[in-house]
Amino acid sequence: MKKPTFTPQNTIRFMSKIIRKIxxxxxxxxGKPGKIEVIPTxxxxxxxxxxxxxxxxxxxxxREIAKKPEDAYxxxxxxxLVAVISxxxxxxxxxxxxxxxxxxxxxxxxxxxxxxxDIDVFDIEVNTKNIDEFINTVKNLEPTFGxxxxxxxxxxxxxxIEERLKKELNIPVMHxxxxxxxxxxxxxxxNALDIQGKKIQEVxxxxxxxxxxxxxxxSLYVKLGAKPENFIMFDSQGAITKDRKELDxxxxxxxxxxxxxxxxxxxxxADVFIGLSKGGVVNAKMLKxxxxxxxxxxxxxxxxxxxxxxxxxxxxxxxxxxxRSDYPNQVNNVLGFPYxxxxxxxxxxxxxxxxxxxxxxxALAALAKKPVPDMVNMAYQEKNxxxxxxxxxxxxMDPRLLPEVSLAVAxxxxxxxxxxxxxxxxxxxxxxxxxxxxxxxxxLKVVINKxxxxxxxxxxxxxxxxxxxxxAQIVKDDGIAIPILMGNVKKIKSLMKENxxxxxxxxxxxxxxxxxxxxxxxxxxxxxxxxxxxxxxxxEAKKAMRDRNYFGCMMVETGEADALITGLTRKYPxxxxxxxxxxxxxxxxxxxAGMYIMLTKKGPIxxxxxxxNEFPTANELVDITLLAAKGLRNLNITPRVAxxxxxxxxxxxxxxxxxxxxxxxILHRDHPEMIVDGEVQGSVAFNQELLKExxxxxxxxxxxxxxxxxxxxxxxxxxxxLMMGLGNTEAVGPILLGLKKSVxxxxxxxxxxxxxxxxxxxxxxxxxxxKKK
Numbered sequence: 001m002k003k004p005t006f007t008p009q010n011t012i013r014f015m016s017k018i019i020r021k022i023x024x025x026x027x028x029x030x031g032k033p034g035k036i037e038v039i040p041t042x043x044x045x046x047x048x049x050x051x052x053x054x055x056x057x058x059x060x061x062x063r064e065i066a067k068k069p070e071d072a073y074x075x076x077x078x079x080x081l082v083a084v085i086s087x088x089x090x091x092x093x094x095x096x097x098x099x100x101x102x103x104x105x106x107x108x109x110x111x112x113x114x115x116x117x118d119i120d121v122f123d124i125e126v127n128t129k130n131i132d133e134f135i136n137t138v139k140n141l142e143p144t145f146g147x148x149x150x151x152x153x154x155x156x157x158x159x160x161i162e163e164r165l166k167k168e169l170n171i172p173v174m175h176x177x178x179x180x181x182x183x184x185x186x187x188x189x190x191n192a193l194d195i196q197g198k199k200i201q202e203v204x205x206x207x208x209x210x211x212x213x214x215x216x217x218x219s220l221y222v223k224l225g226a227k228p229e230n231f232i233m234f235d236s237q238g239a240i241t242k243d244r245k246e247l248d249x250x251x252x253x254x255x256x257x258x259x260x261x262x263x264x265x266x267x268x269x270a271d272v273f274i275g276l277s278k279g280g281v282v283n284a285k286m287l288k289x290x291x292x293x294x295x296x297x298x299x300x301x302x303x304x305x306x307x308x309x310x311x312x313x314x315x316x317x318x319x320x321x322x323x324r325s326d327y328p329n330q331v332n333n334v335l336g337f338p339y340x341x342x343x344x345x346x347x348x349x350x351x352x353x354x355x356x357x358x359x360x361x362x363a364l365a366a367l368a369k370k371p372v373p374d375m376v377n378m379a380y381q382e383k384n385x386x387x388x389x390x391x392x393x394x395x396x397m398d399p400r401l402l403p404e405v406s407l408a409v410a411x412x413x414x415x416x417x418x419x420x421x422x423x424x425x426x427x428x429x430x431x432x433x434x435x436x437x438x439x440x441x442x443x444l445k446v447v448i449n450k451x452x453x454x455x456x457x458x459x460x461x462x463x464x465x466x467x468x469x470x471x472a473q474i475v476k477d478d479g480i481a482i483p484i485l486m487g488n489v490k491k492i493k494s495l496m497k498e499n500x501x502x503x504x505x506x507x508x509x510x511x512x513x514x515x516x517x518x519x520x521x522x523x524x525x526x527x528x529x530x531x532x533x534x535x536x537x538x539x540e541a542k543k544a545m546r547d548r549n550y551f552g553c554m555m556v557e558t559g560e561a562d563a564l565i566t567g568l569t570r571k572y573p574x575x576x577x578x579x580x581x582x583x584x585x586x587x588x589x590x591x592x593a594g595m596y597i598m599l600t601k602k603g604p605i606x607x608x609x610x611x612x613n614e615f616p617t618a619n620e621l622v623d624i625t626l627l628a629a630k631g632l633r634n635l636n637i638t639p640r641v642a643x644x645x646x647x648x649x650x651x652x653x654x655x656x657x658x659x660x661x662x663x664x665x666i667l668h669r670d671h672p673e674m675i676v677d678g679e680v681q682g683s684v685a686f687n688q689e690l691l692k693e694x695x696x697x698x699x700x701x702x703x704x705x706x707x708x709x710x711x712x713x714x715x716x717x718x719x720x721x722l723m724m725g726l727g728n729t730e731a732v733g734p735i736l737l738g739l740k741k742s743v744x745x746x747x748x749x750x751x752x753x754x755x756x757x758x759x760x761x762x763x764x765x766x767x768x769x770x771k772k773k
Contacts, residue, residue: 020477022500023474028104034104034107035104035107035108035110035111036107036110036111036114036121036123041077061075061076070420072143073146073348077120078143078144078145078146079146079345079348080118080119080120080146080345081119081120081121081122081144081145081146081147082113082119082120082121082145082146082147082148082149082341082345083121083122083123083124083138083141083144083145083147083148083149084106084109084110084113084121084122084123084124084149084151085106085123085124085125085126085138085148085149085150085151086099086102086105086106086124086125086126086150086151086152086153087099087102087125087126087127087128087129087134087153088100088101088102088125088152089129089152089153089154089157090152090153090154090155090158090177091105091152092105092152096154098127099125099126099127100125100127102125102152103123103125105151105152106123106124106125106151106152107123109121109123109149109151109176110122110123112334112337112338113149113337113338113341115437116334116338116339116401116402116437117338117339117341117342117402117406117436117437118342118436118437119338119341119342119345121149122144122145124141126138129157131157131160131161134153134157134161135161135164135165135168138165138169139165139168139169142169142170142171145171146171146172146345146348147171147172147173147174147341147344147345148165148169148171148172148173148174149174149176149337149341150162150165150173150174150175150176150177151175151176151177152177153175153177155211155212156248158175158177158178158212159178159212159215159250161175162174162175162178166351170350171350172341172344172345172349172350172351172352173351173352174337174340174341174352175212176333176336176337177212177213178212178213178215178216179216179220179336179352179357180213180333180336180337181213181216181217181276181299181331181333182213182216182217182219182220182357183220183336183340183357183360183361183364184331184332184333184335184336184364184393185217185274185297185299185321185331186217186220186221186224186361187335187360187361187362187364187365187368187393188297188321188329188331188365188392188393189221189224189272189295189297190224190361190362190365191365191368191369191387191392191393192295192319192321192392193295195319195387195388195389195392196293196294196295196319197293198271198293198295199225200221200224200225200226201225201226201227202230203226203230203271203272203295204230204232204269204270204271204272204291205218205221205226205230205231205232205270205271205272205273205274206231206232206233206234206263206266206267206270206272206273206274207231207232207233207234207254207273207274207275207276208234208263208273208274208275208276208277208281208282208305209233209234209235209274209275209276209277210233210234210235210240210251210254211276213276214233214274214276214277215250215251217274217276218231218233218254218274219253220357220358220361223354223357223358224358224361228253228254229256231254231256232256232258232260232266232270233251233254233255233256234263234266234277235251238262239256239260239262239266240254240255240256241255241256241257241258241259241260242255242256242257263281263282263286264285264286264289267282267286267287267289267290268289268290269289269290269291270290270291270294271290271291271293271294271295272294272295272296272297273290273294273295273296273297273298273305274297274299275296275297275298275299275300275304275305275306276299276300277300277305278300278303278305279300279302279303279304279305280303280305280306281305281306282296282298282305282306283306283310284310284313284314285314286306287306287310287311287314287315287318288314288315290315292317293317293318293319294315294317294318294319295318295319296311296315296318296319296320296321297320297321297322297331298311298320298321298322299321299322299323299331300323301322301323301324302324304322304323304324308320308322308327319389319392321392321393325396328390328391329390329391329392329393330393330395330396331393332396334396335364335393335394335396335401335405336360336364336405338402339360339401339402339404339405339406339409340352340356340357340360340405340406340409342402342406342409342433343356343405343406343407343408343409343410343412343413344356344409344410344413346406346410346421346429347410347413347414347419347420347421347422347424348419348420348421349410349413349418349419349420350418350419350420351418353413353416353418355412355413355415355416356409356412356413356416356418358412359408359409359411359412360405360408360409362408363404363405363407363408363409364393364394364401364404364405365393366404367394367398367400367401367404367405368387368391368392368393368394369387370400372384372385372386372391372395372398373398373399373400374636375397375399375446375636376395376397376398376399378446378449378450378453378636379395379397379445379446379449380395380397380449381449381452381453397445399437402433402434402436402437403430403433403434406433407426407429407430407433410424410429411426443597443599443603443604443635443637444599444730444732444757444760446635446636447635447732447757447760447761447764448478448480448757448760450760450763450764450767451480451481451759451760451761451763451764452478452479452480454763454764454766454767455479455481455482455763456481456482456562456563456742456762456763456766456767457481457482457484457561457562457563458475458481458482458483458484458561458562458563458564458565458759458762458763458766459484459486459509459552459555459556459561459563459564459565460472460483460484460485460486460565461486461487461548461549461552461564461565461566461567462486462487462548462566462567462568462569462570462746463485463486463487463492463508464487464488464491464492464495465495465568465569466495466499467568467750467751467752467755468485468568468755469485469492469495469496469499469501469503470499470501470752471752471755471756471759472485472503472506473501473502473503474752474756475756475759476503476506480756480759480760480763481563481759481760481762481763483503483506483759484506484507484508484509484555484561485503485506485507485508485509486508486509486510486511486548486551486552487508487510487548488510488512489508489510489513492508493508509551511545511546511547511548511550511551512546519545520542520545520546520551521542521545523542523545523550523551523554523558524538524541524542524543524544524545525538525541525542526554526557526558527541527544527545527550527554527581527582528541528542530581530582531581544578547578548566549564549566549570549574549575549578549579550578550582552564552566553578553579553581553582553583553743554582556583556741556742556743557582557583557741562742562763562766562767562770563741563742563743563744563759563762563763563765563766564742564743564744564762565744565746565755565758565759565762566743566744566745566746567744567745567746567747567748567750568746568748568749568750568755569748570748571748572611572745572748575745576612576745579736579739579743579745580592583739583740583741583743584739584740585738585739585740586738586739586740589623589627589738590620590623591612591613591616591620591623591624591738592612592627592736592737592738592739593608593609593611593612593613593623593624593627593628593736593737593738594608594609594610594611594612594733594734594735594736594737595607595608595609595610595627595628595631595733595734595735595737596608596610596720596731596732596733596734596735597731597732597733597735598720598723598729598730598731598732599729599730599731599732600723600728600729601728602686602704603704603706604632604635604637604706605705605706605707605708606628606631606632606639606706606707606708607708607710607716607719607720607723608624608625608627608628608707608708608709608710608716608737609624609709609710609713609716610710610713610716610717610719610720610733610734611713611717611734611736611745612713612736613713614712614713614714615712615713616711616712617659618659618660618662618663618666619663619666621643621659621660621663621709621711622663622666622667622670623738624709624737625641625643625663625667625676625707625709626671627737627738628641628707628709628737629641629674629707630737631735631737632706632707634764634765634768637706638675639674639675639706639707640675640676640699640700640703640704640705640706640707641667641674641675641676641677641678641705641707641708641709642676642677642678642680642682642685642700642705642707642708642709643660643661643663643664643667643676643677643678643679643680643709644660644678644679644680644681644682644685644708644709644710644711644715645657645660645661645678645679645680645681645711646681647679647681648679648680648681648684648695649661649678649679649680649695649698650679656711656712657679659711660678660679660709660711661678661679663678663709664676664677664678664679675699675700675703676699677698677699677700678709680698680700682708685700685704685705685708686704686705688700688701688702688704720733731754732754732757732758732761733747733758733761734746734747735758735761735765740769741766741769742762742763742765742766742769743762744758744761744762744765746758
């Protein structure tokens with residue numbers, strides 16, 4: 001797939017999203033520079049640990065590997081380590097920018113390997129354009145890696161480099177720029193032909209582009225049954241015809257004997273158009289000349305050979321695919337390379353052969369025909385994605401890609417006799433793939449994409465703050481919500497100008513402004529109605545509306561906004577008061593509670609109560625548990641609750657332990673369908689072997705808990721602060737549970753990212769509460 005062209009402007013539009021230059025630079029430079037790091041996988045805290053990790057203990061695996069080289073896969077990280085290697089000669093749309101400048105891209109590729117398939121990566125940028133030097137460098141690295149991903153190497157050198165390395169190395173090698181697009185587009189092509197009722201052996205192809213990816217695509221289409229004589233291919237010189245003298249062996253294979261004047265002439269009667277060239281080369285007239293029920297894959301990025309609207313208007317019977325995420329049928333290489341390498345590594349394949357590529361093609365094509373999980377529909381703001389003209393290829397966020405594609409590739413490697421590890425329990429392997437990343441790994445993506453679908457109006461009460469304004473800009477740019485800024489208009493506009501923040505078309509409300517006196521009176525009267533017998537007089541009620549939190553809560557209460565985000569610059573207890581007074585709690589709720597979602601390696605884990613109830617009783621703990629479980633179910637996650645204490649299942653009779661035990665008993669009695677157990681120590685709750693051995697009755701044996709209920713406010717608050725302070729965990733919250741409407745109070749000093757995440761939570765919460773009502 002041709003990659004997007006980046007321009008040195010302050011703002012670019014990529015896949016329908018606004019990406020600002022300063023944001024991209026800040027993202028790469030903040031904290032520890034770059035996007036990847038190396039983390040130890042063994043204990044390293046004691047002198048004994050270090051003696052085992054290095055000298056003298058390390059000598060023992062060295063001796064074993066020297067005797068038996070395949071033991072490197074047993075004692076080292078080789079089996080899960082891929083090199084992403086480039087010389088920087090064809091980077092994105094930037095061209096030959098050199099190896100050093102290509103490093104951010106190679107790190108990004110490594111990141112995708114990790115988050116999609118749990119494969120570790122070293123990026124290697126080689127400072128040579130000489131083919132022999134490049135090949136020798138990679139060959140000398142073979143002992144280190146389990147696989148080689150070649151990246152951003154220009155044609156025609158990339159062909160020779162990959163061919164020679166595949167012959168000379170005994171580990172899988174793949175040039176993703178060629179084969180990634182070929183594999184994904186082949187899967188899309190099979191399904192498009194199926195829907196259009198055409199046979200691949202009979203259809204006529206027109207291909208715009210003759211570079212690495214175009215050649216790989218056409219070669220794979222031939223493997224699927226297409227006839228080389230049915231192709232007309234165009235390069236920068238025009239149609240590739242048999243009478244051209246300068247053709248290399250690859251182009252000669254697809255040279256046509258037809259007399260073709262130009263692209264428009266070639267398109268007449270064609271069934272399939274494949275675009276791997278540049279934007280705008282195809283027009284409506286050309287499309288109208290194609291055969292009935294045409295297939296058009298316009299894969300140039302960011303501007304396709306023909307835009308979606310032009311294609312579907314010119315040919316309503318077309319099946320269209322692009323490389324863009326803002327249209328249906330995105331041909332995206334991330335659907336392939338992580339899962340192909342995962343399957344290859346897991347069976348220790350010596351190569352990635354045609355059988356493995358075809359297995360990936362067929363697995364992707366088959367997956368598109370299966371019912372789509374709800375989380376995928378929500379992620380792409382669809383009600384029900386269904387196999388058909390607008391859905392011919394799986395979506396990149398589909399969690400089934402890892403088990404489906406990797407399993408197919410691994411089986412093909414064994415069947416084609418290129419795998420060294422052949423004794424595989426396929427059921428166990430499939431289960432391992434399903435759990436490798438955690439089924440709930442994408443919870444934050446799901447929440448954000450839900451919010452984009454609902455488009456709620458969110459009030460930012462602390463808009464006289466740079467972080468709030470920056471978060472509001474991201475929320476607006478990414479379509480997460482419709483921001484409403486609250487504060488002094490002059491101060492806010494001054495901050496926006498100073499920091500180059502573009503929110504000029506966003507509504508700004510100053511509750512203290514004389515222009516809002518009528519609204520203050522209106523809101524004050526409503527507050528007086530609510531609190532007239534609880535210490536408020538009319539004057540006090542109207543005066544309170546000069547406060548942003550009172551005014552903002554009243555906007556939500558009256559429906560003039562859907563949610564309120566506040567608390568960035570004020571203490572938590574000061575803000576809770578107007579929230580309770582104006583918005584109030586749900587009818588079935590006795591007390592509100594506060595919850596944090598901690599995004600951990602074990603998946604999302606909810607901590608409650610962390611912000612509101614200081615010393616909850618057993619009955620209040622039951623209420624807190626039900627609220628937290630409901631919050632998790634709203635994210636399509638089944639709650640599994642651990643009632644935490646310093647004791648295990650009756651080992652202490654002190655009051656704190658008794659309270660947790662009593663709450664658990666009530667939950668077992670009144671909510672037998674819920675997975676909940678306790679009282680239990682935190683470490684024991686996550687140790688399934690220990691539970692199985694000592695407490696075989698526990699409902700937590702089969703799965704880790706994802707909701708932790710603490711005996712008091714101090715315990716919960718300290719726990720989540722420790723998790724945040726120790727790093728490697730992202731916190732989303734605090735989420736207020738039990739309110740009638742969506743109001744959420746930020747932690748004092750929250751980061752821009754934390755504010756954005758909470759806006760997404762607030763937007764989803766607002767929509768669900770309105771829907772329930």
